[in-house]
Amino acid sequence: MSVAAIVEDDTPAVLDRVMEPTVGLALWRRRGHPGAALDAWLDALPAERLPHGRFLARLGDVATALAPLVHGTDAPAALTADITDLCRRFLAVAGGEWIDVRLEAVGGDACWKFHRDHVRLRLITTYRGPGTQIVAPADAARALADQRRYRGPLHEMPRHAVALFKGCGPTGCGAGEEDGVVHRSPPVAGTGQVRLVLCLNLPSAASPEAWQPA
DSSP: OOOOEEEEESSGGGGGGGGSTTEEEEEEOOOSOGGGGGHHHHHHSOGGGSOOEEEEEEGGGHHHHHHHHHTTTTOOHHHHHHHHHHHHHHHHHHOSSEEEEEEEEEOSOTTOSOBOOSSSEEEEEEEESSOOEEOOGGGHHHHHHHGGGOOSOOEEOOTTOEEEEEOSOTTOOOTTOOOSOOEEOOOOTTTTOOEEEEEEEOOOTTSOOBOOOO
């Protein structure tokens, strides 16, 4: 059986469901959360001033490690609070005490190809710009084969919605592997749009060196 069902709800409890054997993605459609207060600031911020960076830290150090990334951007405290809260929720499901945090400003076609993640679990949310595009399990094979020629149904995550994905394992997807939901970053090259995306992972060989206090 394909482990790729998509479940969604307006409450954060839905994130726990990603651990169910037949669920590949849990989508939390956040409404009225503190992160929404960031919209006016983010939309007015020039693209070159968007906070960005990556670090590997213990959960208790996330807020401190974030400080250099947001320094000089006049970021509201709500941004650090929201990222820290999502780190806590991610580790509550994934386990462990270390987290790989990547806050990325994307103005090109990064990860535009339809794919399954080569990780056990990954959390993604978009603070600015169009959200990650998800393909229903029934259309996954066609999207993977057609790539830019794909014209089938797409589900674009709403702004601030939180997706907790199953990937197909840290060593990659094997032949015929169906675990994980097929998705891509929306192509934005040439549109003038710059997205701000938060991606959370467990530690891996691709993670940066562990953050240390100055």
